[in-house]
Amino acid sequence: MIYKNNRHKNTLRFVALLMLMATLFSCSKMDQYQGIVSTDQTKPDPVTDVKVNNINGGALITYTLPKSQNLLYVVAEYNIRDGKPMQAKASYYTDTLRVEGFADEKEYTVKLYAVSRAEIKSDPVEVKVKPLTPVFKLLRNTLTIDPTYSGVTIKGTNVNKSLQNIVLLEYDNAAKGYKVVDQHYRADSTIKYSIRGYDTLEHKFGLYVSDKWGNVSDTLVTSLKPLYDVLLNKSKMSPYRLGTDAALYTASGGFGPVEYLWDDNTGTGWHTAGNLVFPIFVTFDMGVSAKLNHFVMWERYDDYSYGHNNPKTFTVWGTNETPQNVTLPQVSNEGDVVSGWTNMGNYKYPDPPSGNKPPNITASDNQFVKDGVDFDVPTGPKVRYLRIAVSSTWGGTSDGHIMELNLYADPR
Incomplete structure (x- = not known):
């Protein structure tokens, strides 16, 4: 690149200096971050004064942090359903952990560990949570499927405005089973949309909801005839x-x-x-x-x-x-x-x-x-x-x- 005058040269030198300073600062910050790793193998004390606030499909767990100088974070380990282990982490800057993704409204055991900078876990503290009705079930319970012109209209209420997957099935006479014909990922509070392209003959449909943790609701099954239009x-x-x-x-x-x-x-x-x-x-x-x-x-x-x-x-x-x-x-x-x-x-x-x-x-x-x-x-x-x-x-x-x-x- 050819520069027309010394002003451009000075500008280039200034930019190069800024880039060098940024690089040195970046290295310093990286070294500082890597310094989180510790050789201190001391087991941290566990959290205390644990309290549970059950929410839809999960719980908010508050606690008092141990006074360990080496503490890095708190981790919760739990199963949201059979064979599905989960973890939730919170840094030592907060005293609250959110556990979520539970499939049912029943009692679950959550194990809390304080974890040091050397990744040494404390002894576990077991706590019982009993989530309220999961959001995917709440939404499924409000869903309706009705005939409309050339298809069906699906309506429902998603009170938590969380992202849910609404799956429409249609019975395939040749395969003698249901197949997925539409999926809608929605975070709206009010659900209303139509699926078109059907004749006016009777069709068998199924409708269920799944969430990002792979939980699946029961299926609403109905038969209906779409209305005529062209x-x-x-x-x-x-x-x-x-x-x-x-x-x-x-x-x-x-x-x-x-x-x-x-x-x-x-x-x-x-x-x-x-x-x-x-x-x-x-x-x-x-x-x-x-x-x-x-x-x-x-x-x-x-x-x-x-x-x-x-x-x-x-x-x-x-x-x-x-x-x-x-x-x-x-x-x-x-x-x-x-x-x-x-x-x-x-x-x-x-x-x-x-x-x-x-x-x-x-x-x-x-x-x-x-x-x-x-x-x-x-x-x-x-x-x-x-x-x-x-x-x-x-x-x-x-x-x-x-x-x-x-x-x-x-x-x-």
């Missing part, structure tokens, strides 16, 4: 522009035109332009009069997930009449009718499944956006024309964009 033919759809619809983005290909909402490409989409006033409207003709049951929406993903112009709250309006060019209210109730338009649903795009607050989302949150989100339509008559009214965006912007829509309805 994916509407996108080739029949067309824009139906009204004067109150938002101006369209025209600066580059792939974004802007309403037709991109049904081009089967989640990399292109409807995109508005200008400092708009909420609600932001887009109107189109479905090509057929039908009772809309649910729809899948793809918002812009990757660098745009949970940000930018992606709709956060929106309303879907429908009419079977010649559409009226009116500014529909930003706030209304489902079922309200304004100038022939019926409010068919008020929606909030789901928060990131990880529980993180945007923009600090995870790869799985981005994948959630990329996969599309399924929304039920709670009310409304047969309609031919739809109007989406965006009332807020994840980025707080005054524009909107939606990449793709799949509309499922009963056109009979």
Whole structure:
């Protein structure tokens, strides 16, 4: 690399000096950390004054630390179920240990050891814990599975907001047994989602919950018939522009035109332009009069997930009449009718499944956006024309964009 003047040379020397100092400091810190190891083979005294606070699937254990100068940590050893040993550790900076992952609401024995810097254990202190109902069982007890359009809807309450795996099974007549057809890892307090793609014949389903320790609940078994609907033919759809619809983005290909909402490409989409006033409207003709049951929406993903112009709250309006060019209210109730338009649903795009607050989302949150989100339509008559009214965006912007829509309805 060629430097243009001595200032750049001096800067380089300064950076090199900083790097050398950082290296020396790092070595010093490493030596200090390694100094935790001790040759003192003295057995530490055990913990005392042990108290137990039982919680769902576990217990919080408090204690008084021994006065051993060589103490490094306290470890709990226990079995969460037959043949499944576990350990939990806490440093000498705290007087509390959390033991968890227990499969049942029964008494378990936990052995506590104080451990020295030379990894010498104290004599064990045995304590009895009796966990409250594990979270995976609490969730399983609230779960329901009901028929919905082209599939089933699963609902439940996860009061502890801990990550649980909800597993859906379907009976395979050929194999004469149940097979896994879906798994959902959820930490939401309220569980509600649908699995689609089924005909209207009777199907046998099973539903259970497992947790990160491999505990498995009993299985809810039921037989039900999904309700009828079909994916509407996108080739029949067309824009139906009204004067109150938002101006369209025209600066580059792939974004802007309403037709991109049904081009089967989640990399292109409807995109508005200008400092708009909420609600932001887009109107189109479905090509057929039908009772809309649910729809899948793809918002812009990757660098745009949970940000930018992606709709956060929106309303879907429908009419079977010649559409009226009116500014529909930003706030209304489902079922309200304004100038022939019926409010068919008020929606909030789901928060990131990880529980993180945007923009600090995870790869799985981005994948959630990329996969599309399924929304039920709670009310409304047969309609031919739809109007989406965006009332807020994840980025707080005054524009909107939606990449793709799949509309499922009963056109009979």
